[in-house]
Amino acid sequence: AQSVTQPDIHITVSEGASLELRCNYSYGATPYLFWYVQSPGQGLQLLLKYFSGDTLVQGIKGFEAEFKRSQSSFNLRKPSVHWSDAAEYFCAVGAQTNTGTASKLTFGTGTRLQVTL
Amino acid sequence: KAGVTQTPRYLIKTRGQQVTLSCSPISGHRSVSWYQQTPGQGLQFLFEYFSETQRNKGNFPGRFSGRQFSNSRSEMNVSTLELGDSALYLCASSLNRGTNTEAFFGQGTRLTVV
Numbered sequence: 001a002q003s004v005t006q007p008d009i010h011i012t013v014s015e016g017a018s019l020e021l022r023c024n025y026s027y028g029a030t031p032y033l034f035w036y037v038q039s040p041g042q043g044l045q046l047l048l049k050y051f052s053g054d055t056l057v058q059g060i061k062g063f064e065a066e067f068k069r070s071q072s073s074f075n076l077r078k079p080s081v082h083w084s085d086a087a088e089y090f091c092a093v094g095a096q097t098n099t100g101t102a103s104k105l106t107f108g109t110g111t112r113l114q115v116t117l
Numbered sequence: 118k119a120g121v122t123q124t125p126r127y128l129i130k131t132r133g134q135q136v137t138l139s140c141s142p143i144s145g146h147r148s149v150s151w152y153q154q155t156p157g158q159g160l161q162f163l164f165e166y167f168s169e170t171q172r173n174k175g176n177f178p179g180r181f182s183g184r185q186f187s188n189s190r191s192e193m194n195v196s197t198l199e200l201g202d203s204a205l206y207l208c209a210s211s212l213n214r215g216t217n218t219e220a221f222f223g224q225g226t227r228l229t230v231v
Binding site: 045 | 121123148152153159160161162165170173175207209211213218219220221222223224225227
């Protein structure tokens with residue numbers, strides 16, 4: 001069974017500083033990896049995804065993530081954080097099912113990002 | 118293009134009652150998945166419907182059920198509500214089968230059981 005670990009429950013960074021959120025996954029086959037962001041009381045918005053190919057993927061809002069198979073990691077990065085980035089971030093792995101790779105996601109516990117001005 | 122729509126946004130129910138939540142997927146999306154989000158357990162997969170059939174199921178009791186209609190809209194039902202069912206219920210839709218798909222989430226239904 002697949003699993004996702006986000007070791008940091010809460011991170012605080014200053015506006016303008018760089019950010020890295022960690023994600024480790026466990027999955028027996030080719031992983032399909034996603035990062036989502038959730039603002040309070042809202043649904044999840046997809047930031048970026050990795051299926052195959054280039055291990056450095058670009059997403060929306062200036063985010064990027066790097067897939068490292070040898071470390072089973074898919075860390076999310078942003079060079080300069082804005083106050084509006086304060087939210088909760090979830091890493092997820094999708095299983096290869098008979099209805100596609102995004103229909104049954106396993107999520108990490110999330111990392112809450114606080115941005116100080 | 119309209120996103121995933123969930124109704125209602127908020128619900129308050131009493132223990133023992135039942136509740137039905139609705140989800141309208143993005144036009145053209147045939148897969149609808151449901152998730153429960155709680156502070157203690159995080160985001161957990163409930164089940165997925167594709168072409169009106171339940172294709173995948175999570176580890177939840179039989180009180181949790183769902184269905185999908187021919188227009189891909191889906192409903193989720195919880196019977197005999199318990200206090201622990203209080204959660205944000207999220208619906209996600211994705212485009213057919215294949216390996217290059219992604220899930221789009223609705224804003225959720227906040228269920229409070231008192």
